[in-house]
Amino acid sequence: MATIGTRGKGWLFALPWIIGLGAFTLYPFCASIYYSFTDFSVLQEAKFVGLGNYSEIAGDEVFWKVLGNTVYYAALAIPSGLLVSLVLALLMNATRRGQALYSVIFYLPHLVPVVASAILWMWIFNAQYGLLNNALQPIYDLLNALLQRKGEALLAPPAWLSSATWALPSLVLMGLWSVGQAAFIYLATLQDVPLEMYEAADIDGATTWQKVRYVTLPMISHIIFFNVIMGIIGAFQVFSEPYIMTQGGPAQATYFLPYYIFDNAFVYLRMGYACAMSWILFLIILALTLLAFRLSRERVYYAGR
Amino acid sequence: MAEKDNISGYGGKVGAANTAVTGALHVVLLAIGSLFLLPFIWMLSTSLKPLDQTMTLPPTWIPRAAYATLEGQRAIVIKEKKLAEDHVIVIQHGGHDAGKRKLLAASAVKDGKAQVRFTRAGHEEYEPEPVPVEIVKHCPKDYWHVSEWTPEYSGGREKSQAEPRWDCVPEEDLSSAPHPFWSNYRSALSRMRQKGDDPAWYAAGFPHYLLNTLWVCVLSLLGAVVSCTLVAYSFAFLEFRGRELLFGTTLAIMMVPFPAVMVPLFDVFRSLGWVGTFKPLWVPLWFGGAFYIFLLRQFFLGLPKDLLDAARIDGCSELEILWHVVVPLARPALAMVALFQFLGSWKDFMGPMLYLTDRSQFTLSLGLQAFQSQHGGTPWHLSMAASMMFSLPLLILFLLARKTFMRGIAMTGIKG
Numbered sequence: 001m002a003t004i005g006t007r008g009k010g011w012l013f014a015l016p017w018i019i020g021l022g023a024f025t026l027y028p029f030c031a032s033i034y035y036s037f038t039d040f041s042v043l044q045e046a047k048f049v050g051l052g053n054y055s056e057i058a059g060d061e062v063f064w065k066v067l068g069n070t071v072y073y074a075a076l077a078i079p080s081g082l083l084v085s086l087v088l089a090l091l092m093n094a095t096r097r098g099q100a101l102y103s104v105i106f107y108l109p110h111l112v113p114v115v116a117s118a119i120l121w122m123w124i125f126n127a128q129y130g131l132l133n134n135a136l137q138p139i140y141d142l143l144n145a146l147l148q149r150k151g152e153a154l155l156a157p158p159a160w161l162s163s164a165t166w167a168l169p170s171l172v173l174m175g176l177w178s179v180g181q182a183a184f185i186y187l188a189t190l191q192d193v194p195l196e197m198y199e200a201a202d203i204d205g206a207t208t209w210q211k212v213r214y215v216t217l218p219m220i221s222h223i224i225f226f227n228v229i230m231g232i233i234g235a236f237q238v239f240s241e242p243y244i245m246t247q248g249g250p251a252q253a254t255y256f257l258p259y260y261i262f263d264n265a266f267v268y269l270r271m272g273y274a275c276a277m278s279w280i281l282f283l284i285i286l287a288l289t290l291l292a293f294r295l296s297r298e299r300v301y302y303a304g305r
Numbered sequence: 306m307a308e309k310d311n312i313s314g315y316g317g318k319v320g321a322a323n324t325a326v327t328g329a330l331h332v333v334l335l336a337i338g339s340l341f342l343l344p345f346i347w348m349l350s351t352s353l354k355p356l357d358q359t360m361t362l363p364p365t366w367i368p369r370a371a372y373a374t375l376e377g378q379r380a381i382v383i384k385e386k387k388l389a390e391d392h393v394i395v396i397q398h399g400g401h402d403a404g405k406r407k408l409l410a411a412s413a414v415k416d417g418k419a420q421v422r423f424t425r426a427g428h429e430e431y432e433p434e435p436v437p438v439e440i441v442k443h444c445p446k447d448y449w450h451v452s453e454w455t456p457e458y459s460g461g462r463e464k465s466q467a468e469p470r471w472d473c474v475p476e477e478d479l480s481s482a483p484h485p486f487w488s489n490y491r492s493a494l495s496r497m498r499q500k501g502d503d504p505a506w507y508a509a510g511f512p513h514y515l516l517n518t519l520w521v522c523v524l525s526l527l528g529a530v531v532s533c534t535l536v537a538y539s540f541a542f543l544e545f546r547g548r549e550l551l552f553g554t555t556l557a558i559m560m561v562p563f564p565a566v567m568v569p570l571f572d573v574f575r576s577l578g579w580v581g582t583f584k585p586l587w588v589p590l591w592f593g594g595a596f597y598i599f600l601l602r603q604f605f606l607g608l609p610k611d612l613l614d615a616a617r618i619d620g621c622s623e624l625e626i627l628w629h630v631v632v633p634l635a636r637p638a639l640a641m642v643a644l645f646q647f648l649g650s651w652k653d654f655m656g657p658m659l660y661l662t663d664r665s666q667f668t669l670s671l672g673l674q675a676f677q678s679q680h681g682g683t684p685w686h687l688s689m690a691a692s693m694m695f696s697l698p699l700l701i702l703f704l705l706a707r708k709t710f711m712r713g714i715a716m717t718g719i720k721g
Contacts, residue, residue, distance in 0.1 A: 009623050010545025017536040018551070020592025025558050028569035035569060042575065088337065095330050104707065105338040107714075108345070111699045113652040115670045116692035119677050120348050123685050129360050131347045137363070177344065181714060188715035229560075237562045240654045244674055258564040265568045266659070274568050282565040289560060 036276035041269040053276035063277065065252055066260040069168065073256060074235035076172045081231055082224070085179040089186030090212060103187060106180035118244040121174045125160035133157040161246055164253040171241055171254060182227050189223045190216065225296045232288045236281060257281050352689035353485040355454055357383050359685045370484030373451045375470045381484070382451040385471075391446050394473060395438035397421055407438070408450060408473065414438060444473035451479070456488040486686070493690040497676050511694075513665065514672035518651060521586045521668060526646040528591035530639055536593045537601030538627050542613060552602075555595045563655070571659060585660040586653070590646065597642045600716055604638035605631060641713035644706055651699060669695050 011018075036053055040046035057063050092102050109117070124131045136157045144154045158166040193216060201211045217224070239258040242248055248255035257277065265274035346366070351359055354368040373382045391411040397403055401423040413419050418435040444450075452471035497511045539545070540552055574585040608631065616626045632639065654670040661667060667675065673695050677688055703710055 008545075010539045010543035010548060013535045013539035013543060013623070014545070014548075014551065016532040016591065017555070017593035017598060020532070020589060020594075021551075021554065021558070023573065024570065024589045024592065025561065025566060026554075028566035028573060029558075029561060031569035031572070032566060042572075091330060091334050091337075095327060095334065098331065098334070100707075102334050102338060103711065104704070105341055107710075108700060108703070109341060111648070111703050112692075112696045113670060113699070114654050115673045115677075116696045119673070119688050119692050120344055122677075123351065123689065124344060124347060126685075129362070129364065129685075131343070131364070134362070134364050177341065180341075184711065184714050233560060233562055237564060239564070244654075244677070258562075261564050261567070265571070271568050271572070278565045278568065282562060285560070285562055 032275040032278055035272050036279050038272040039270075040272035040275075042271070043269065046272065049272070053273050056273065057276060057280065062252070062255075062260065066255045066257050069253065069255060070236060070238075070257040073168055073172065073238065074232065076169060077175050077235045077238075078228065078231040080172060080176060081179050081182065082228060084176050085182035085227070086186055086224070088179070088183040089190055090216070092183070092187050093190040099187070103180070103184050106183050108180070109178045110180045112178075114240045115244060117174070117178070118241055121170075121177075122161060122245050125170055125174075127157070127159040127162060130160070132160065162250055164251045167246055167250060167253045171238070171245070174241065182230075185223060185227065186220060189220045193219045221296070225292065229289055229292055232292070233285055236285050348689050348693060351686055352489055352693050353487065354489075354686050355383065355486050356684060356686055367483050368485050369481045370454070370486075371451070371479055371481045373449075373472070373474045373479050375451075375453055375472050380470070381454040382479075383454050384479070385450040385452055388444060388446055388448045388450060388473065392444040392448070392450075392473065393440045394442040394444060395419065395440050398437040398439060400432045400436035401425070403436075406441070406471075408444070408471075409438070411443070414440065442473065448473045448475055449479060456492050489686050489690040490694065493676075493687040493694070496684075496687060497672055497691065511669075511672065514667050514669045517583070517666055518668040518670075521583055521657075522647050522650040524583075524587035525590040525650045526643045528587060529594055529597055529646040530643050532591050532593045533597040533601055533642060534627070534632070534635075534639065536598050537605055538623070538631060540598065540602045541605035542626075543623065555598055559595050559599075567659070574660065580660055581662045581666070583661075583666065586650070586656050594646075597645070600713070601635070601638055601642065603716065604635055608634050637709060637712065640706070640709050641716075644702070644709060645713060647702070648699060 035046060037048060037050060038046035039049045039052070088102075088106055092099050092106075095102075112120070127133055140155055140157055147154055160166050160170045197215050197219070198211055201215050206214070237258055238256055239262065242254040242256060242259055243262075246254045248259055258281070261274045261277050261281065264270045264277065350366050350368065354365075355370070358365060358368060370381045371384050372379055374380075375382065392408055393411050393414060395407050395409055395414065397405050397407055400421060402421070407421055409419055409421070415435075417437055417439075419438045420435050421432050421438070422429050423432060424430075450471070450473050453469040455469055494511045497514070540548065540555075571580070574580055577584075579585050579588070612630050612634075613626055616630050621629065652670070653668075654674070657668045657671045658674075661671060664675075673691055676691055
């Protein structure tokens with residue numbers, strides 16, 4: 001070892017990662033740019049087609065449909081996930097006892113493997129015998145009793161996963177069950193907010209809401225920002241749930257971009273086309289992340305920076 | 306936390322008015338908490354029910370067994386249906402099912418003969434001519450048609466050769482009591498073992514899937530711990546040219562969504578001949594993982610540097626410092642990486658789905674998904690039992706190592 005300086009040792013220790021980063025991330029990442037300009041399947045060599053894939057995507061109705069679904073999903077899942085996890089964390093932080101118990105309860109769903117939670121929620125969403133519709137039944141009974149008196153048409157609870165309207169919101173609802181991780185990150189950050197700040201607010205006669213709005217939220221804004229970015233990345237990657245629960249249906253209502261990329265790559269064996277779409281997906285995520293950075297510049301407070 | 310004892314989370318002083326507020330807070334939190342727990346209870350409850358109770362309205366939470374007397378013995382029975390009209394039990398003389406007992410509507414028997422059905426090659430058909438029948442029991446309207454419950458029972462789709470015992474009994478002869486059907490778990494396990502064309506398939510079942518899963522989990526977590534420790538050590542303590550660039554890249558690639566690299570990555574593994582083996586699932590972990598490297602680096606930077614310098618002056622090599630100084634101090638962080646990776650490998654669905662082709666290699670994720678797509682639809686009690694068995698080890702692991710987990714998750718936020 002004497003002949004290798006600290007510099008060499010540094011490289012030596014980092015070597016596994018340099019190889020791993022190159023082989024399993026950077027190379028595939030760059031290769032997908034190249035493949036996106038080719039006609040490529042497992043059966044044949046890549047053939048350069050220029051912008052062919054991209055112009056085909058522009059005219060691909062299914063692509064626009066799945067892109068719309070993905071954006072719709074993200075637009076529902078990101079704000080609702082943010083809201084629920086933040087509220088849970090704020091509530092937990094306001095109590096002095098039982099935080100450990102609550103955080104365990106809220107975190108448990110996050111531990112359930114996606115296949116198991118998908119099957120569980122298929123059963124919960126079951127239109128006839130599922131938990132959700134049975135819980136809603138009394139409300140619908142009440143509503144229907146009123147409607148009947150007025151002589152109007154009766155309502156039935158949604159068929160959730162088998163309804164083209166409700167299948168996508170169902171997946172969002174199911175996602176809310178596992179926000180515990182984000183809630184816990186918020187809670188850990190909330191506990192770092194210096195108490196003096198609340199005391200100062202107390203002296204100024206601030207109400208609880210004012211303290212949350214003007215002390216707590218600004219003080220944890222960097223973590224909110226972090227979770228929003230993770231939320232964007234997560235929402236644009238959702239695959240396993242629709243694959244297991246709805247196979248993208250009904251009527252392609254839960255057919256998302258990653259699923260369409262998967263189908264093109266491994267079912268239709270159009271890997272070049274799939275790569276072109278995965279690049280579009282990446283650019284969308286990148287653009288949204290940069291946008292979030294830009295918006296946050298004035299609004300996010302970093303302690304000590 | 307200690308200084309918070311007299312002050313609530315938002316700095317308000319504790320007083321009589323605040324006791325009410327705190328009480329209300331706990332009510333709200335407990336209400337939301339029970340909403341979060343409800344799916345688990347629903348899963349457990351369904352997994353312990355006999356099939357017919359998964360389809361009762363409104364649903365029951367506590368599984369119950371119905372009992373009736375069959376051939377002089379008290380037995381657990383399935384309530385097949387409540388008779389809507391008078392029926393008779395007959396013994397058939399002649400026809401395909403000669404000698405068998407049948408349940409017929411009383412009006413269907415005329416002059417000691419009845420039009421009866423029989424099953425041939427899975428299809429029900431009518432006998433061409435009415436056959437002579439002998440009435441052995443009258444079952445008035447509102448009697449229950451019950452049949453003996455057996456673990457194999459799943460809605461009559463796959464009844465075994467031996468016909469279960471059955472009878473018609475009055476409502477008052479039925480009784481019921483809470484009874485968990487633990488045998489559902491055994492049935493779910495045996496259902497995962499599927500007879501296929503290929504004899505190799507037959508060997509594959511839950512124990513096999515479990516071994517495959519554990520194998521991938523252990524190899525991945527060992528790889529992640531070893532490689533990420535080395536790499537994080539170099540990021541934290543060793544100066545080398547390009548370190549900042551490399552570290553910046555490490556942070557940046559956490560943003561790359563998996564679908565963006567999925568296709569070429571598959572091509573990499575295909576050209577290595579690894580598709581259809583476990584290698585794509587664990588080998589990459591031996592070459593580090595961005596998130597773990599980041600976590601460990603942060604942890605290492607918080608260690609007292611004097612200790613390292615002292616060891617260096619004593620002439621320890623970097624590897625010795627890592628092994629004798631850093632690793633003992635960083636045990637909680639290493640445990641965290643090991644736990645997270647175990648969890649990740651156990652839960653992973655997409656990786657196994659992309660790379661594993663043969664049923665004998667399935668992990669639990671794939672096994673359960675195959676189970677659901679083969680048997681899915683009706684036997685929800687078995688699906689829930691299987692899902693329980695798949696999730697429970699993680700829930701137990703979490704409860705045992707709660708502190709390590711929570712510390713790790715809290716650290717996740719640091720990078721913001």
